Amino acid sequence: MKARKLSDSMKEMELLYLQLSNSSYKKIVKEFISEKEQDILYLYFNQKLTFSEIGEKYNISGQYTSHILQQVFTKLRKIDYKLKNPFSNNPLENLNRSIDDLFLSVRIKNVLNNVNIKTVGELVKLTETELLHKKERGFYPFDNSRYFSVGKKGLDEIKEELNKIGLNLGMNLEEKLN
Secondary structure (H helix, E strand, C coil), X not given: CCCXXXXXXXXXXXXXXXXXXXXXXXXXXXXXXXXXXXHHHHXXXXXXXXXXXXXXXXXXXXXXXXXXXXXXXXXXXXXXHHHHCCCCCCHHHHCCCEHHHCCCCHHHHHHHHHCCCCEHHHHXXXXXXXHHCCECCECCCCCCCCCCCCHXXXXXXXXXXXXXXXXXXXXXXXXXXX
């Protein structure tokens, strides 16, 4: 095994990894980081293997191993940010938060971004039917030339996340704000 020197960003990643993996946030980390990525993190930080040595175990290049670790680091930073910037206990204060602040899958975030849903407030105005509606010209009520649907699992994911912050779909915000 070769001795290795960690760059500053890798030291930062190691600290973040240790902090998140040894805490009550372990479940959240496991939800967003695949088993393979977790294994690579373990081999790199706990077993102290080099990129090449890890790559040999997974039949990938050392360079690709480094790339995977950088992607995981980005995920860990996002998880850390979300945990340090929780939603307000007052649901109405959360309406201007970005949908990126919700723990939604990449696919669901992409669908919402593609139809220009950027905030929690814009999301809660939609109904379940609107989120599930498949229309040849696009996502009802929007006039897009693409085909969109979050699907049943995606709908459940959105409802669960909104429920956690005291909101739900199909809200009439004018009533709530007055």
